[in-house]
Amino acid sequence: DGGITQSPKYLFRKEGQNVTLSCEQNLNHDAMYWYRQDPGQGLRLIYYSQIVNDFQKGDIAEGYSVSREKKESFPLTVTSAQKNPTAFYLCASSDPTGVSTEAFFGQGTRLTVV
Amino acid sequence: AQSVAQPEDQVNVAEGNPLTVKCTYSVSGNPYLFWYVQYPNRGLQFLLKYITGDNLVKGSYGFEAEFNKSQTSFHLKKPSALVSDSALYFCAVRVYGNNRLAFGKGNQVVVIP
Numbered sequence: 001d002g003g004i005t006q007s008p009k010y011l012f013r014k015e016g017q018n019v020t021l022s023c024e025q026n027l028n029h030d031a032m033y034w035y036r037q038d039p040g041q042g043l044r045l046i047y048y049s050q051i052v053n054d055f056q057k058g059d060i061a062e063g064y065s066v067s068r069e070k071k072e073s074f075p076l077t078v079t080s081a082q083k084n085p086t087a088f089y090l091c092a093s094s095d096p097t098g099v100s101t102e103a104f105f106g107q108g109t110r111l112t113v114v
Numbered sequence: 115a116q117s118v119a120q121p122e123d124q125v126n127v128a129e130g131n132p133l134t135v136k137c138t139y140s141v142s143g144n145p146y147l148f149w150y151v152q153y154p155n156r157g158l159q160f161l162l163k164y165i166t167g168d169n170l171v172k173g174s175y176g177f178e179a180e181f182n183k184s185q186t187s188f189h190l191k192k193p194s195a196l197v198s199d200s201a202l203y204f205c206a207v208r209v210y211g212n213n214r215l216a217f218g219k220g221n222q223v224v225v226i227p
Contacts (some may be wrong), residue, residue, distance in 0.1 A: 004157075031213045040123070042219035043158075043204065050213045058214075090157055096213045100147055101165060103206075103215055105157035 006091050006106035012114050013078070016109070019075045021109045023091035031096055032074035033103065036060060037088040046089075050072055050096075077092065078111065086113045116141040116207050118218035126224045133195040135221045137188045139206030147188040148206040149179055152220070158204060164188060175199070195225045 004025045013019045025032065031050050035043040045058030049068040064081025068074055074093075078085045088110050094103040117140045127133050139145055146165055146226045150158040162173025164181040172178045188205060205218045 006157075033215060035217070038206070040219070042120075043217040048214060056214070071185060088155075089129065092158075092215075094213070094215070096208075102160045102163050103158075104160070105150075107157045108155070110155070 004091060004104055004106040006089075006109050008109060009107065011109055011111045013024045013111060015113055016080045017046045018077055018079050019085075019111065021078070021089055021091075021111070023074045023076065023103075023106060024072055025093040026072060026073075026099055027093055027095070027104060028071070029093035030071070031103075032068065032092045033092040033094075034058075034064075034066065034074070035090045035092065037090060037108075043090065046076065074076075085111055087111060115146070116209055116212075116214065116216045117199050118205050118207050118216055120205055120218035120221050122221055123219075124222040124224060125227060127195045128226050129197055133190075133192040133199065133223065133225070135203050135205075135223060136189040137190065137218060138186050139188060139205070139207045140186065141207060141209050143209040143211070145206050146210065147179075147181060148215075149173065149177070149188075149190050150204045150206065151203040152204065156188075161190070161203075196224075197225045197227050199223060200225045 007022045033048045034046040047066045049055040065077045091106045092103040148163045149161040160226045208215045
């Protein structure tokens with residue numbers, strides 16, 4: 001089946017630790033995105049990538065890092081510099097030059113700092 | 115930079131009544147507009163989009179939306195709401211030639227039986 005897979009679904013982190021969220025897609029999409037969702041604040045863009053080996057900061061990139069070494073993969077690292085990392089994280093991909101253009105989303109990872 | 119506003123936090127509607135969820139946008143250039151729905155603890159599901167052409171677009175589950183360039187709006191509508199339509203709805207926009215995709219804050223829709 002084609003789609004986007006985020007893992008793990010639930011993740012617990014101790015304060016001061018870095019943690020990496022996985023996002024893999026087999027849709028052959030060029031663009032990939034990471035969003036953070038908090039109650040009442042909608043989806044806020046953390047980073048996005050338009051092509052392999054390229055990525056741009058979104059609105060709330062501080063305390064996060066990404067890489068795009070392969071077209072299929074766009075992992076997000078939540079570093080210890082992120083002061084309030086507890087949130088629901090969503091990964092998406094799209095083919096902006098294609099017919100569809102809409103973004104497809106994974107099922108999300110809920111990160112909790114303990 | 116592009117942005118989206120969804121002015122109402124929550125929309126309450128009786129089952130069988132028309133449902134409207136409002137969205138306005140701000141962009142420099144031609145907008146691509148999208149509506150998504152989210153159920154609890156899940157990812158977003160695509161409902162419909164406006165790229166070009168007819169201002170009235172039809173999507174999944176009986177939803178439709180009307181693009182109004184002069185009012186910079188893209189309101190989501192459904193003629194007869196179902197209890198199962200209760201969910202969180204997001205409007206999103208990007209501009210032709212720019213892959214940055216911006217979302218609104220979302221609207222919680224509650225359909226009352």
